[in-house]
Amino acid sequence: MLKYKVLNTEGKARRGVLQTAHGEVNTPAFMPVGTVGTVKAMTPEAVASTGAEILLGNTYHLMLRPTAERVAAFGGLHKFMNWPKPILTDSGGFQVMSLSGLRKITEEGVTFQSHLSGEKFFLSPERSMEIQYLLDSDITMAFDECVKLPAPHKKVQDSMRLSMRWAKRSKEVFKDRTGYGLFGIVQGGTYQDLRLESVKALTEIGFDGYAIGGLAVGEGQEEMFKVLDYTACALPDDKPRYLMGVGRPSDIVGAVARGVDMFDCVMPSRSGRTGQAFTSHGVLNMRNACHTDDHNPLDAECTCPACKNYTRGYIHHLFMAGEILGAILLTWHNIHFYENLMKQIRQAIEENRFEAFYQSFMERYKDERKF
Numbered sequence: 001m002l003k004y005k006v007l008n009t010e011g012k013a014r015r016g017v018l019q020t021a022h023g024e025v026n027t028p029a030f031m032p033v034g035t036v037g038t039v040k041a042m043t044p045e046a047v048a049s050t051g052a053e054i055l056l057g058n059t060y061h062l063m064l065r066p067t068a069e070r071v072a073a074f075g076g077l078h079k080f081m082n083w084p085k086p087i088l089t090d091s092g093g094f095q096v097m098s099l100s101g102l103r104k105i106t107e108e109g110v111t112f113q114s115h116l117s118g119e120k121f122f123l124s125p126e127r128s129m130e131i132q133y134l135l136d137s138d139i140t141m142a143f144d145e146c147v148k149l150p151a152p153h154k155k156v157q158d159s160m161r162l163s164m165r166w167a168k169r170s171k172e173v174f175k176d177r178t179g180y181g182l183f184g185i186v187q188g189g190t191y192q193d194l195r196l197e198s199v200k201a202l203t204e205i206g207f208d209g210y211a212i213g214g215l216a217v218g219e220g221q222e223e224m225f226k227v228l229d230y231t232a233c234a235l236p237d238d239k240p241r242y243l244m245g246v247g248r249p250s251d252i253v254g255a256v257a258r259g260v261d262m263f264d265c266v267m268p269s270r271s272g273r274t275g276q277a278f279t280s281h282g283v284l285n286m287r288n289a290c291h292t293d294d295h296n297p298l299d300a301e302c303t304c305p306a307c308k309n310y311t312r313g314y315i316h317h318l319f320m321a322g323e324i325l326g327a328i329l330l331t332w333h334n335i336h337f338y339e340n341l342m343k344q345i346r347q348a349i350e351e352n353r354f355e356a357f358y359q360s361f362m363e364r365y366k367d368e369r370k371f
Helices: 044-049 059-064 068-073 077-081 093-097 125-135 153-173 192-205 221-234 249-256 267-274 305-309 312-320 324-350 354-364
Strands: 003-010 013-020 023-027 029-032 055-058 087-090 103-105 110-113 120-123 139-141 181-186 209-212 241-243 262-265 276-279 282-285
Touching: 003 324, 013 324, 023 029, 029 055, 029 324, 044 324, 055 059, 059 068, 059 087, 059 093, 059 120, 059 125, 068 125, 077 087, 087 093, 087 125, 093 110, 120 125, 125 139, 125 153, 153 181, 153 192, 181 192, 192 209, 192 221, 209 221, 221 249, 249 324, 249 354, 267 276, 267 324, 276 324, 305 324, 312 324, 324 354
Parallel strands: 029 262, 055 087, 087 139, 139 181, 181 209, 209 241, 241 262
Antiparallel strands: 003 013, 013 023, 103 110, 110 120, 276 282
């Protein structure tokens, strides 16, 4: 069982705190993605220095390598990767569904081939719960199916209802204990009737938190916000709300304005490896020649090691030379930027000035151009 408390609200935006077995998480919160037990190009200590309080791991990838049983033998994922703070694990459903022709779905679960070895595996709600228990996840996600959009209403309806039956089975076998919790996942594509049907089914089962899945899959920000407008406010006020796989800074700020509390995305770390830097005034492409002789930091308002100690010209040089340090510094900066953004959001809600913060940020970041 998890404890969640809303400390203040402004409009639909919420400032809260979530208590877990491995510490508290201040919300709104961003979770860096450590898919296989590591945030790429970062040490756990470096991730912690950005202000991150919780990481995301992935059932699918960890069950294949090194296996959940092996992680458990090391004392769980926290000890295995040297991250003493909270961990949320995705159920593996999204990754399995992305395998396309390499999987077969039945009422019982999904049979799929490993993308690593071609070996066949079976993943069900029961097995997903077992794996996440072995990993010692503070927050376990119910097993679900995620349909690629756009898709016809009937296909999305059938998938959502299957996910609701799987959610019930996930809840039945989840091992409830103090500081640990299970989140249900709202599905239904961009169909309002299906989203609200999913919310009703999940709240009747009862979960420690509720995720909104199946978005940020190409539907566009306007459509995503439209879904959040009627979905987030339909969820229980006393439970955390998690928007899965989102996203860009403007996506996050806009989702907070619509009542979302938790986020994860590979964007800051992936962008860090490909030369993109998120700053207070937009997105920089550090491969662009305009940075060659630039003596300025990435972001004069940022206090991360990359901004305090290095110039744009040096970081541009690292990427053009193919040096690993470029990916390290830019990933560190990006995650620091995201975590600092969440801190600014929390402070704005606490001080009842989030609406002004929201309008200012969305105007400043409206095109998120890369220059």
